[in-house]
Amino acid sequence: MRNKFDEQLEQLNEELTAMGGLCESAIANAAKALLEGDNDYVEKANAIEREIDQKERDIEGLCLKLLLQQQPVAKDLRQISSALKMITDMERIGDQAADISELTRFASAIGDDSAIPIADMARATIKMVTESVDAYVKRDLQLAQDVILYDDVVDKLFDTIKSDLIDLISKDKANGEYALDILMIAKYFERIGDHATNIAEWVEFSITGKHMEM
Numbered sequence: 001m002r003n004k005f006d007e008q009l010e011q012l013n014e015e016l017t018a019m020g021g022l023c024e025s026a027i028a029n030a031a032k033a034l035l036e037g038d039n040d041y042v043e044k045a046n047a048i049e050r051e052i053d054q055k056e057r058d059i060e061g062l063c064l065k066l067l068l069q070q071q072p073v074a075k076d077l078r079q080i081s082s083a084l085k086m087i088t089d090m091e092r093i094g095d096q097a098a099d100i101s102e103l104t105r106f107a108s109a110i111g112d113d114s115a116i117p118i119a120d121m122a123r124a125t126i127k128m129v130t131e132s133v134d135a136y137v138k139r140d141l142q143l144a145q146d147v148i149l150y151d152d153v154v155d156k157l158f159d160t161i162k163s164d165l166i167d168l169i170s171k172d173k174a175n176g177e178y179a180l181d182i183l184m185i186a187k188y189f190e191r192i193g194d195h196a197t198n199i200a201e202w203v204e205f206s207i208t209g210k211h212m213e214m
Helices: 002-036 039-069 074-103 118-138 141-171 173-208
Strands: none
Touching: 002 039, 002 074, 002 118, 039 074, 074 118, 074 173, 118 141, 118 173, 141 173
């Protein structure tokens, strides 16, 4: 019985890793849609978002099967309940990546304003998503805590972008609409960082039994 349970837990890890990979891809395509002004990347991000939704349903079903058909001990129960929390945040990451890609239909590519670190923010959020899921699979408490701390990097990038956009508007008020679109995109990236932080906090709970909000 335990061997079957361990196999299903391993399957859960694999499914979470795959869902994390989809989130990374959705963010990357959304960023490319903005930076390259290519609507093909918008369609890719939207298609991946639908895959993420399906993956959430699949993982939820697997978690319920583990809870109902097996007899998980306390540590296993924390791992499964944490996975259920994590997939909610990953689904929202997919939604926000799709929202970013849709906004790029209205916001021009960065072009002459490449100094605005949107690409850096995208890379930072991808790093957070990747490492938060890795922390869960590897049961790596230190990596989870590093992700939580790294959210400060994303927040600072957001503040930098806000400042840069204010300067852009001060130079030419005609840039106002463009600046608002970019600011909204940056805000979505910041939220993705927050969701990755949530994932890392649930990883911490799955390992230690303690959650920051508890």
